[in-house]
């Protein structure tokens with residue numbers, strides 16, 4: 489039996505949920521309470537020493553890191569396959585997955601975290617805020633969260649995140665002029681991995697960012713219309729939640745636009 493430790497708003501958990509759904513697998517869901525830092529409890533750290541979601545537990549064995557989980561699922565449950573047949577296209581698929589892990593994911597964190605996570609922490613006394621951030625396992629993440637908590641959208645991380653997203657969208661527009669999906673003629677793990685990072689733009693009301701790029705916009709529309717996306721992502725965003733996130737994203741969008749304009 490498969491159990492996924494997840495969170496509705498986590499893009500890297502969403503990508504695993506898309507893959508589970510593409511493969512029509514049965515799985516149990518455990519929602520980890522990230523705002524309450526359940527991910528840093530001793531019990532959860534036994535499963536995932538990095539203290540993050542997602543974690544997949546298969547037959548008692550924990551698999552961590554979302555891209556590795558996606559490849560594990562494709563190895564263990566090969567039908568339908570989510571990797572291209574051609575070795576070069578597999579290399580392209582892995583390029584995108586690596587780019588997402590290294591660049592897009594932290595950028596998404598910089599844009600999203602001040603709007604959804606920092607708010608709760610800021611209600612605590614300063615010493616408690618510091619103590620919570622001190623427990624974050626990975627140093628780059630810990631320091632990023634500290635900066636974002638203190639500086640919000642004025643943190644340098646946000647400016648870098650905007651540049652990374654912009655370059656990613658431009659590069660995708662180029663790639664998608666050659667082929668319908670990021671790694672060729674078929675939907676692959678690369679598309680499953682990228683899609684949640686566009687959910688972030690959509691949910692905060694920043695869709696104009698990609699809508700002016702016709703191929704990227706068309707790609708995302710095709711992704712969103714798949715059952716896997718509806719089951720894995722859209723299901724967690726009802727109208728009330730989207731309205732709340734849209735409202736939270738309004739002021740941030742002005743800042744993002746000013747960073748885009750400044751280049």
Ligand SMILES: N[C@@H](CCC(=O)N[C@@H](CS)C(=O)NCC(=O)O)C(=O)O
Nearest residue numbers: 498499500539540541542553554555
């Ligand atoms: N490289 C990891 C990143 C995981 C990650 O950053 N997860 C976030 C949610 S999207 C998390 O658990 N954050 C908890 C925290 O920052 O305290 C993966 O791809 O699995």
